[in-house]
Amino acid sequence: MTAAGRAGFAARGLIYVLVGVIALQIAFGGEDGGKQADRGGALTELADKPLGSAMLWIVGIALAGMALWRLSEAVVGAAGPDGTKLSKRASSAGRFVFYAFVSYSVLSYAAGDKGSGSGSSDQHTDDVTAMVLKWPAGEWLVGIAGAGVVIAGLWIAVRAVQKKFRKHLRTGEMSPRTERVTDVLGVTGGAARGIVFGVAGVFAIVAAVQHQPGKAKGMDDTLRSFRDLPAGPWLLALIALGLAAFGVFSWFMARWRRI
Numbered sequence: 001m002t003a004a005g006r007a008g009f010a011a012r013g014l015i016y017v018l019v020g021v022i023a024l025q026i027a028f029g030g031e032d033g034g035k036q037a038d039r040g041g042a043l044t045e046l047a048d049k050p051l052g053s054a055m056l057w058i059v060g061i062a063l064a065g066m067a068l069w070r071l072s073e074a075v076v077g078a079a080g081p082d083g084t085k086l087s088k089r090a091s092s093a094g095r096f097v098f099y100a101f102v103s104y105s106v107l108s109y110a111a112g113d114k115g116s117g118s119g120s121s122d123q124h125t126d127d128v129t130a131m132v133l134k135w136p137a138g139e140w141l142v143g144i145a146g147a148g149v150v151i152a153g154l155w156i157a158v159r160a161v162q163k164k165f166r167k168h169l170r171t172g173e174m175s176p177r178t179e180r181v182t183d184v185l186g187v188t189g190g191a192a193r194g195i196v197f198g199v200a201g202v203f204a205i206v207a208a209v210q211h212q213p214g215k216a217k218g219m220d221d222t223l224r225s226f227r228d229l230p231a232g233p234w235l236l237a238l239i240a241l242g243l244a245a246f247g248v249f250s251w252f253m254a255r256w257r258r259i
Contacts (some may be wrong), residue, residue, distance in 0.1 A: 001072050005259040008099065011059045013250030016189075019041035020056020020244025023223050027236040033138025037240075038219035039102070040119040053110065060106035066100035069259065079258045082166070108163035121218030129204070130213035139208045142216070153198030160190020170254045182256070192242020196222055218245055 023037040046055050075093035077084035102196060132138045132145075159165070165186045170218050171179055200222045207215035217225065226236040 001069050002055060002259045004065030005069035005257070006254045007062035009250045009254035009257060011062035012066065013247040013254065014046075014059060015042045016038055016205050016247030016250060017194075017244050020242075020247060021045075023243060024237055026224065027227060027233045027240060031043050036121070036142050036220045037223045040121060041220065043106060047109075055145035056106060056110035060110055063099055063106060067096050067103055070099060085159035100117035122157075123218070123220045124253045125216050125218040126213050126220075129207050129216040130196040133208075133211060133213055139211060141203050141208075146201045146206075146208060146216075149201030149204060150198050151201075153194045153196070153201055155194070156197060157191045157194025160187050160194060161256060163187065165190070165253075168258055169253070170258055171256075174256060175237055178256075179253075181200070182249070183250050185245045189244075189246025190247045193246050195239065196243070199225065 019037055019042050020041070022035050022041050025035065026037055043056065043059075045091070046052055046059070049055065070092045073083070074089045074096055078088055078092060082088060129142055132142050135141065163183060163186065166183070169182065174182065196219065200217060200219065203215055203217040203222065203225075207213055224237060225240065226239055227233055229235055
């Protein structure tokens with residue numbers, strides 16, 4: 001489980017670093033050949049590199065390891081004095097489902113299903129929103145989901161700024177310099193990630209209020225929306241650097257996280 005969890009953090013870090021790099025290119029390079037600043041775009045970018053196919057398999061298997069580790073936390077409890085609390089186990093179960101789905105999509109893409117892991121998050125968001133809006137009380141369901149994403153984004157950002165991640169790290173084994181770098185990466189990366197989540201949630205609420213599924217945005221369109229603001233390219237660049245920082249922070253987690 002230790003090896004599986006650490007491999008998962010390393011794979012997550014690679015995806016976020018690639019998303020950050022693509023977003024940075026979009027900030028100052030226009031559409032940049034239609035690249036997507038989301039997980040699908042990161043996988044496509046990885047596939048185009050030397051040994052890309054092998055790397056996709058490695059990332060998919062590593063994410064499966066992350067899912068397996070989260071499942072073990074849900075079953076027997078996580079590390080730490082409160083790791084067996086019902087809320088912690090439920091959270092781990094939710095993360096297991098998420099990483100199992102992501103792993104499956106990456107492995108399907110590696111196996112040749114190009115419409116799986118590389119699919120556009122924006123199109124997927126539009127399709128799901130349009131489907132839900134057709135349901136009875138669909139506007140309320142989309143609005144509530146959007147509000148939940150906004151709250152999740154704020155929760156992620158606030159916890160990052162408060163350095164809540166430190167309780168999961170073996171800080172006593174770090175050098176002072178490593179500890180300082182980890183704090184900077186954790187705060188900036190978590191804050192940027194929370195901001196992106198929060199803004200995506202706002203777009204979902206707008207889609208619900210206006211009954212227009214196209215108003216909901218996936219990660220790529222959410223990031224591009226920053227570019228349309230005053231000083232947008234620079235704002236998007238800051239967010240992009242923050243997401244890349246979260247990726248590097250995930251690598252630090254792979255090394256120093258208590259598992």
